[in-house]
Structure formats: C-alpha cells, structure tokens
Amino acid sequence: MTAPLFIGSGVYRGSSYGPRHPLRVPRVPTVIDLARALGWLPGATYRPSPRAKPAALATFHDPAYLAALERAEREQSVTEAVRARHGLGTLSNPVFPEMFRRPATAAGGSMLAAEIAAGGGRVFNPGGGTHHGFADRAAGFCYLNDPVLALLRLRALGLERIAYVDIDAHHADGVEAAFDGVEGMLLISTHEERRWPFTGALEDRAGGVALNLPLPRGAHDGDFARALDEVILPAVAAHRPQAIVLQCGADAVTEDPLSRLGWSNASHAAAVRALAPMAPGFVLLGGGGYNPWSVARAWTRAWAALAGEEVPDRLPPAAEAVLRGLSWSHRLGRDVPEAWMTTLADAPREGPPTEGVAPRLRQLADRLRAWA
Numbered sequence: 001m002t003a004p005l006f007i008g009s010g011v012y013r014g015s016s017y018g019p020r021h022p023l024r025v026p027r028v029p030t031v032i033d034l035a036r037a038l039g040w041l042p043g044a045t046y047r048p049s050p051r052a053k054p055a056a057l058a059t060f061h062d063p064a065y066l067a068a069l070e071r072a073e074r075e076q077s078v079t080e081a082v083r084a085r086h087g088l089g090t091l092s093n094p095v096f097p098e099m100f101r102r103p104a105t106a107a108g109g110s111m112l113a114a115e116i117a118a119g120g121g122r123v124f125n126p127g128g129g130t131h132h133g134f135a136d137r138a139a140g141f142c143y144l145n146d147p148v149l150a151l152l153r154l155r156a157l158g159l160e161r162i163a164y165v166d167i168d169a170h171h172a173d174g175v176e177a178a179f180d181g182v183e184g185m186l187l188i189s190t191h192e193e194r195r196w197p198f199t200g201a202l203e204d205r206a207g208g209v210a211l212n213l214p215l216p217r218g219a220h221d222g223d224f225a226r227a228l229d230e231v232i233l234p235a236v237a238a239h240r241p242q243a244i245v246l247q248c249g250a251d252a253v254t255e256d257p258l259s260r261l262g263w264s265n266a267s268h269a270a271a272v273r274a275l276a277p278m279a280p281g282f283v284l285l286g287g288g289g290y291n292p293w294s295v296a297r298a299w300t301r302a303w304a305a306l307a308g309e310e311v312p313d314r315l316p317p318a319a320e321a322v323l324r325g326l327s328w329s330h331r332l333g334r335d336v337p338e339a340w341m342t343t344l345a346d347a348p349r350e351g352p353p354t355e356g357v358a359p360r361l362r363q364l365a366d367r368l369r370a371w372a
Contacts, residue, residue, distance in 0.1 A: 004122040004282075004306045006041055007109040008032050009049040012127055015098045021091075022258060022290040023141055025328060028127045030296035031303070034344075037318040038300075040309045049109035049127065052149070057107060059156075060148050060178065062136035069143060073100040086137045093138035103143040106130060110146035110285060114153035117243045117281030124306055126299050129247045129287030131172040132197065140170065140197060147247055148178045150283060151185070154243050160184045163241040163279070165232060166191070167224075167271055168249025168287040169259035171200030171212070175247075181207025186239040188232055190215055190224065192252070192259050202360055211235055211364050215357065220262040222350045223357045224252075228274060231364045236278050238372060244279045246271060249287025250298035254349065255340075257330060258290050264346035265298035272305040282306075292326045292333075293340040301344050311345045319344075 012028040035041040054066045068086050072078045076097070078089035089095050110128040117123060131147050132140030147164065154162050163186040164179075166172040171191040176199070179185045186209060189200050193214035200212040213227055236244065248268050252261040276282045284306055289295030304311050315323070323341040327333060 002121060003045060004124065005047050005116060006035070006045050006303065007047045007049045007113055007123060007125040007127075009105045009109065009127065011098060011102050011105045015102050017096050017141070018094050021094060025290065025292040026326070027286070027289060027292065027295050027299075030292060030322060030326065031126050031299045033322045034296055034300040034319055035303055037316070037322055038309070040304060040307055047112065049105050049125065050112060051101060051105045052108035052111060056111065057104065057144060057149065059152050060135055061144060065136040070100050073098070087139055092141055093143060099143060103130060103146070107144045107146040107149050110150040110283070111153045113283045114150040115157065117283045118154055118157040118159060120280045122276060122282040122306060124284040124303050126286040129168070129249060129285035131166060131168065131247055131287065132170070132174045134174050134177065139174065142174065145174045145178065147172070147175050147245060147285060150245055151175070151179065159242040161239060161241045162186070163236045163239050163244045164188070164247070165236070165244065165271070165275060166247040166249070167252065167268065168247055169251040169256065169261055170195060170249070170288055171197060172247065173197045173199040176200070176206045176210055179206070179209060182209060185209045186235060186241065187211070188235060189213065190227055192217065192261050195259060202363060211367070213360060213364060215261060216354050217260040218262045219354045219357060220349045220351050221264055221267050223354050224263060224267040225270065226353070226357065226361060228271060230361050231368065233274055233278075234365070235368055236275065238368065241279045243281035243283065244275055245283040245285065246275055247285045247287045248272065248299065248302050250289030250295040251287070253294050253298060253346070255291045255294045255332060256289065257332060258288065262349055264349045265294070265301050266346055266348045268298050268302050269305040272302050276306055292328050293323060293336065296323070296326075297340070297344050297346070304344070314342055315344060
C-alpha cells in the first residue's frame with residue numbers, strides 16, 4: 001500500500017473570515033507546521049492544492065452563484081439582492097479577501113484527493129470538509145461544498161459504491177441534500193442534537209441512503225466508540241465501498257466553543273484507524289473546529305493515524321513551539337492548559353452510557369438488519 005498524501009496550500013496562512021468570526025483562528029497552517037515539526041510531512045508526502053476553476057465547481061454549483069462569489073471577492077462587497085439570494089455577506093458567510101480563492105482551493109484539494117483515492121490512494125485534505133454549502137448559496141461558514149464535489153468526482157471516475165462518514169458536531173445537511181436517494185451512496189452522520197442546522201433527525205433516511213445519529217449534549221468517547229462499533233463500521237462493511245470519504249470535523253471535542261459534545265481527539269483518531277482500511281481508496285477531510293489548539297491537535301493526530309506515525313507522550317520542542325505561538329481572543333484562550341501546548345493526544349473521555357444513545361443505536365442497528 002502506498003504512503004498516504006497530504007494536501008495543503010499557502011492560501012490558508014493569514015486568511016481569516018474576520019476578527020469576530022469563529023474562523024478567525026489559524027487551522028490548516030498549524031496542522032502543516034505541527035506535522036513538519038514532528039517529521040511527519042516529508043517533501044514527497046505533501047501535495048500543493050490546486051484551485052478549482054469555475055467550470056469544475058459547476059459540476060455541483062450554479063454558475064450564477066459562482067459568478068456572484070467571484071464578484072464579491074473582487075469588489076469586496078455584495079448587494080442586498082445577492083445577500084438574500086446567495087447567502088453572501090452575512091454574519092456566517094462574510095465578505096473577506098479570499099472568499100472565492102480559499103474555498104476554491106479547498107474544493108480543488110478535495111477533488112484531487114478524490115482522484116488519488118479512485119486510484120487506490122489515501123489522502124488528507126485538512127482544508128476540506130465544508131459540508132453545509134448548497135448548489136446556489138453559502139451557509140454555515142461554507143461557500144462551496146467540497147465533500148459533494150469530491151464525491152461527484154469519485155462517481156465520474158467510475159466508482160459505484162461510496163461511503164461518506166461525517167463526525168462533525170454539525171449535521172452534513174448540504175451533502176445529504178445533494179445525494180438524497182442516489183443509488184450507490186451511503187451517508188452516515190453523527191452530530192449533536194438540537195444544534196444548527198437542526199437537520200439529521202434519527203428518522204431522516206435521505207431516500208434510503210442515510211443513517212443519522214444525533215447525539216445528546218455531553219456524549220463522550222465511549223458513546224462514539226459504541227456508535228462506531230455497532231453502527232458505522234457494520235454499515236460501511238455491508239456497503240462494500242470502493243472509496244470512503246471521512247469528514248473529520250474537530251468541533252465535537254469538549255473544548256470547542258460551538259458544540260456541547262464531550263469527545264477527546266481519541267475519537268477522531270479511532271475513526272481514521274478503523275475506516276481507512278475498509279476500502280481501496282480513502283479521503284480524510286477537515287471540517288468544523290474553532291479552538292485553535294484543539295483543532296490543530298485533533299487533525300494532526302488524525303494525520304498520524306492515517307500515516308502510521310506514533311504520537312509521542314510529549315511533543316518535541318519544535319512542535320511545542322508551534323502550539324505556544326498560537327493565541328485566541330476567546331475566554332478559553334485566556335488561561336490555556338499546559339497540555340494543549342505540550343501534547344498531541346487527549347486522554348480518552350469515557351463514562352457510563354449517555355442517556356438516550358443506546359436506544360438510538362438499537363434503532364439504527366435494526367434498520368441495518370432490515371437492509372441486509
């Protein structure tokens with residue numbers, strides 16, 4: 001099996017959605033810097049991300065929307081009509097200098113990742129995972145939907161059975177809408193219940209291709225481990241996918257400000273280790289994550305799981321310096337725990353089963369048996 005590849009770009013370095021936006025924090029650059037400081041990103045492993053052109057993006061996105069997005073970047077403003085029609089220039093999806101270039105680069109990286117996976121490769125694009133975008137409008141910090149574009153690319157390359165697994169704290173509404181009822185697709189999402197975008201109910205089947213597991217507030221590693229063992233892995237195994245796309249949003253960890261789940265980054269690493277061997281091709285994407293320390297540590301640990309690297313108990317000085325160089329204008333950034341700067345792996349956060357999880361798992365397992 002060939003070594004996994006890592007897709008990155010300089011477009012993320014210094015780029016921000018604005019000083020008050022949750023995505024004001026650096027994420028992909030910190031993962032790149034950490035992986036390099038640990039010796040986990042040799043030159044042959046790193047691939048520069050291409051920027052997808054409008055013609056490629058139009059395999060999913062409305063050309064009129066793409067034109068509006070390019071124009072908004074060029075003019076650094078939008079009209080009220082564009083704001084209402086396409087969701088640009090809002091609090092969630094503001095106007096900022098790289099508002100077309102950055103998501104187009106993430107999309108280009110995910111489409112490249114799909115091409116590599118179609119040939120039997122494994123690849124990580126941490127800039128990807130923007131799963132809330134719709135064909136003609138931005139939503140939830142997502143201007144384009146790179147997971148949809150990657151999945152469409154896999155299908156265009158002849159793959160007929162594909163599994164998409166999403167462990168972000170927020171439901172993958174844009175992906176589900178794009179593939180509702182599409183034969184050969186399997187969509188699995190774990191996410192916090194009663195959390196924006198308020199979709200992905202347990203009963204939601206997306207035309208028979210989706211399994212949705214809304215998790216109660218405080219659900220922890222033990223709950224996710226049971227979901228992985230009892231639902232996610234059996235469903236993927238039964239589907240026999242030719243490729244798997246895992247959206248590995250880091251916002252389900254306890255320290256994230258935009259969810260109330262209680263995972264450690266051990267859950268993300270466990271998902272990568274379990275799912276990557278289950279198909280010839282594997283694409284790992286980023287997603288949510290708004291605490292700069294926890295998202296960088298989670299995604300770097302996920303990369304270690306994919307690349308087969310051993311996570312040290314304490315980071316070497318060069319890697320520690322990367323984390324000590326971060327700052328965050330949030331209350332959680334005022335008194336940063338030493339472990340956020342000296343370690344990569346969280347201690348597992350176990351506990352007794354969270355109330356409500358077990359019956360939901362039984363219901364999904366019963367549905368799986370009915371599929372068989």
